Every structure is written in C-alpha cells, then in structure tokens.
Amino acid sequence: xxEKKIRRRGQALVDAILAATWEQLQVKGYQxxxxxxxxxxxxxxxxxxxxxxxxxxxxxxxALSKYDNFTGYVVPDTGALRTDLLDLMGQIAAFLEKLKGxxxxxxxxxxxxHLELDKLMSRANGNAAIRGIMQPMLDRAxxxxxITRTDWPDRVINLVGILLINEVVSRQELSQAxxxxxxxxxxxxxxxxxxxSH
Amino acid sequence: xxEKKIRRRGQALVDAILAATWEQLQVKGYQxxxxxxxxxxxxxxxxxxxxxxxxxxxxxxxALSKYDNFTGYVVPDTGALRTDLLDLMGQIAAFLEKLKGxxxxxxxxxxxxHLELDKLMSRANGNAAIRGIMQPMLDRAxxxxxITRTDWPDRVINLVGILLINEVVSRQELSQAxxxxxxxxxxxxxxxxxxxSH
DNA sequence: GACTATAAGATACGGCCGTATCTAATTAAA
DNA sequence: TTTAATTAGATACGGCCGTATCTTATAGTC
Numbered sequence: 436x437x438e439k440k441i442r443r444r445g446q447a448l449v450d451a452i453l454a455a456t457w458e459q460l461q462v463k464g465y466q467x468x469x470x471x472x473x474x475x476x477x478x479x480x481x482x483x484x485x486x487x488x489x490x491x492x493x494x495x496x497x498a499l500s501k502y503d504n505f506t507g508y509v510v511p512d513t514g515a516l517r518t519d520l521l522d523l524m525g526q527i528a529a530f531l532e533k534l535k536g537x538x539x540x541x542x543x544x545x546x547x548x549h550l551e552l553d554k555l556m557s558r559a560n561g562n563a564a565i566r567g568i569m570q571p572m573l574d575r576a577x578x579x580x581x582i583t584r585t586d587w588p589d590r591v592i593n594l595v596g597i598l599l600i601n602e603v604v605s606r607q608e609l610s611q612a613x614x615x616x617x618x619x620x621x622x623x624x625x626x627x628x629x630x631x632s633h
Numbered sequence: 634x635x636e637k638k639i640r641r642r643g644q645a646l647v648d649a650i651l652a653a654t655w656e657q658l659q660v661k662g663y664q665x666x667x668x669x670x671x672x673x674x675x676x677x678x679x680x681x682x683x684x685x686x687x688x689x690x691x692x693x694x695x696a697l698s699k700y701d702n703f704t705g706y707v708v709p710d711t712g713a714l715r716t717d718l719l720d721l722m723g724q725i726a727a728f729l730e731k732l733k734g735x736x737x738x739x740x741x742x743x744x745x746x747h748l749e750l751d752k753l754m755s756r757a758n759g760n761a762a763i764r765g766i767m768q769p770m771l772d773r774a775x776x777x778x779x780i781t782r783t784d785w786p787d788r789v790i791n792l793v794g795i796l797l798i799n800e801v802v803s804r805q806e807l808s809q810a811x812x813x814x815x816x817x818x819x820x821x822x823x824x825x826x827x828x829x830s831h
Numbered sequence: 832g833a834c835t836a837t838a839a840g841a842t843a844c845g846g847c848c849g850t851a852t853c854t855a856a857t858t859a860a861a
Numbered sequence: 862t863t864t865a866a867t868t869a870g871a872t873a874c875g876g877c878c879g880t881a882t883c884t885t886a887t888a889g890t891c
Contacts, residue, residue, distance in 0.1 A: 544745035547738045624822045
C-alpha cells in the first residue's frame with residue numbers, strides 16, 4: 436500500500452535537474468526562474484540544488500552548456516581582415532542570439548555582482564578565447580600586407596567582444612548594419628587598416 | 634504619560650531616508666544594503682520607501698545625487714586631442730572612483746535587469762551627455778588639423794564611456810596607464826589621428 | 832545478508848522582497 | 862473649528878534566498 440520512494444542519484448538526478456532548469460528557462464525566462472521553482476519542477480528540493488551549484492547563474496550556465504550546444508568559434512579565414520572581423524562578429528552574434536537577450540543580460544548582471552563567474556563566461560566575455568581567434572586573423576592580415584602591427588595588447592584584442600556586448604546590452608539587438616559600423620568605424624582603424632573600409 | 638507620536642512628512646522625511654541610505658551605503662556597501670534596513674535605520678517602514686522609489690537602485694541614486702555631489706563634466710580644452718581625451722577620461726574616472734566600484738557594479742547590474750534605469754545612469758553611461766563634451770573637442774581638433782572627420786555616429790562617440798566602464802568592471806581599477814593605452818591604441822586611431830600617438 | 836558511508840529528501844529558520852490593507856496623524860479646505 | 866483629503870506608519874501576506882539539521886534511501890564493502 437505504501438508507495439515506493441525511489442530516489443534518483445548522481446548523474447540521473449543532475450540530468451533531471453538540468454532538464455527542469457532548461458524547461459523553466461524557456462517558460463519563465465532568466466529573471467523569473469528561481470532555484471525553488473526548478474527544484475519543484477524537478478521534484479526535488481533546493482537543498483539538493485545548492486549542494487551542486489552555488490547560485491542561479493551557475494545552474495543556468497550548466498543547463499545552457501548541456502542543451503544549447505555551445506559549439507566553439509571557428510577562426511575566420513575569408514581572405515581579408517574586414518570580412519574576417521565581420522564573420523567573427525556574426526559567430527558571436529549567433530551565440531548571443533541563442534541566449535535570448537534576457538538570459539544574457541541576466542547572466543551578465545550576475546557576473547557583475549559575483550565576479551568569480553568571470554571564468555565561466557569567458558566565451559561571451561572573450562578573454563583568452565578571443566585572442567586565440569584574433570591572433571591568427573591578424574597574423575594573416577599582416578602577411579597579406581593589410582596591417583603592419585600584430586602585437587596588440589589584450590585591451591585591443593578584446594575590443595570586438597566589448598563592442599558586441601555593449602551593443603546587446605544597450606540596444607537589445609545586434610543588426611548587421613551595427614556590426615558593419617563597428618568594423619569600419621572602430622575596429623579597422625584601430626588595427627591600422629586605413630583607406631579601404633569599404 | 635503616552636508618548637507623542639510625531640510624524641515626519643514630505644521633504645523632512647525624504648531627507649531622513651536619504652541620510653539613512655547614504656549612511657548604510659558607506660557602512661554596508663551596495664550589495665548588502667536593503668530597503669528594509671534603510672527603513673529601520675530611518676525609523677520608518679519600507680512601505681514609505683516603496684511609495685517614493687521603485688527599487689534599491691533608484692533609492693541609492695537619489696542618495697548619491699544628494700550627497701556625492703554629482704558635478705557635471707567640463708569640456709576639456711588642452712590644445713590637443715590626445716590630452717583632451719585623457720583629461721575627459723580622468724574626469725570620468727574620478728566620478729567612477731567616487732562610486733566605490735562595488736556600488737557602481739551594483740548599479741550597473743541593476744541596470745541590466747531593469748533597463749529603464751538607463752536614463753538615470755546616463756552620466757556614467759554617457760548617451761547624450763558624452764556627445765556634448767566630445768563634439769566640441771573633436772571640432773577643435775579638426776580646426777587644428779589633427780583630424781579630418783567630425784561627424785561620428787553615436788557608437789563611436791560613446792566608445793570612451795564603454796571602454797572606461799568595461800575597464801572598471803573587468804579589472805576593478807582604472808589606472809593612468811590603462812587610460813593612456815585606451816587613448817593611444819584605440820581612440821586616437823579611431824578618430825583618425827595617426828602617427829603622433831606619443 | 833548485515834554494516835557503513837554517502838547522498839537525497841524533508842523541514843525549518845531568519846532575512847528580504849514587493850504588495851495590500853488598515854489606522855492614525857497631519858495638513859488643507861470649508 | 863469641524864471636515865475632508867493626504868500620507869505616514871503598522872501589520873500581514875506569499876514568495877524566494879541561502880543555511881542548517883535531521884531522517885531515510887541507496888550504494889559499496891565486509
């Protein structure tokens with residue numbers, strides 16, 4: 436008569452929780468998602484969640500990286516620095532798009548309050564990752580004679596990411612026109628390619 | 634025998650609340666400051682606070698603009714675009730400094746979640762305000778022959794602010810060296826002044 | 832199969848959020 | 862001065878946070 440109380444454990448439990456997180460994220464959005472709500476939806480308790488993830492941001496990132504296949508970026512090689520930059524921006528834009536804006540802003544906001552989250556956001560933030568993509572692009576551009584200098588400091592390398600993030604945050608969208616403007620008015624002049632902006 | 638119950642009203646009450654807010658901000662910092670805590674400290678209730686300010690961010694901004702005299706920026710006129718830019722950055726840096734970093738990040742985070750706050754933050758964010766300062770600088774630089782173009786889009790004009798904000802957020806400081814680098818490696822090239830970076 | 836370490840689940844806590852409702856003090860109007 | 866309109870203050874609500882504690886199911890070990 437008494438119902439069996441089956442308990443999920445380990446990976447099975449994690450999977451169930453992340454599934455619930457993902458579903459809540461779709462239904463309610465980042466802001467309205469709560470730890471307790473996810474726990475309820477996953478038919479467990481928040482105690483269990485707090486044992487694994489320190490806060491909402493980490494939980495959501497875990498779900499994101501499980502479901503929203505975070506494929507890495509590809510180093511563009513289109514034959515010209517300008518189109519390389521536009522291609523890269525397109526890739527990042529697609530990534531930000533998937534985060535649905537509101538989720539992205541939520542994660543960013545959380546990052547501002549708990550700076551440790553930095554590392555996890557390195558993809559969107561683009562610290563080390565971006566250099567790995569930019570450097571080959573710049574080296575090739577130099578070889579082609581488009582630019583002369585290739586040893587740029589982090590601040591310059593990260594500029595692409597900063598511009599995109601700011602665009603999403605302040606205008607809530609990331610149009611092709613905006614990307615063109617950023618490349619032609621800002622990035623190309625910075626990298627020292629003058630004259631053939633378009 | 635029964636104590637008189639004197640009630641503060643209007644401005645007197647607002648003043649007391651803002652004083653309490655300011656004090657709590659010093660003592661606890663932005664994150665740990667709570668509406669209920671301020672209400673307690675001001676010997677009133679949160680009902681009263683919510684009748685005037687929609688959230689913590691607005692309350693703190695109100696206190697800031699009352700106590701931390703938000704003096705406006707002065708349009709630099711040092712005789713060269715480079716030093717003008719450095720001067721402006723210095724002014725903004727001083728403003729950000731006063732916000733104690735943590736408060737700034739807190740306000741920024743809040744802004745990400747409730748985008749309406751945008752307007753209030755326009756000083757730090759620098760939408761319309763920044764153009765009013767940048768444009769005369771650029772016009773003068775053009776007259777001097779340092780640059781040729783002066784009709785820059787918002788995205789370019791706002792770059793100064795974006796760079797500074799990003800610096801504070803990601804590195805938690807804003808050194809003179811960093812400002813020099815931003816001016817020499819990014820801003821001057823963007824505005825088209827090549828060759829005399831330093 | 833019995834025993835033990837581990838981890839899930841249940842429950843409760845104090846604290847804060849933001850809202851609603853009611854009362855009582857104060858001010859302005861009549 | 863009495864009356865009416867404001868607005869401060871008190872209280873209570875449901876909801877969530879993050880932590881602590883305790884019970885109980887599960888897995889591995891002897």
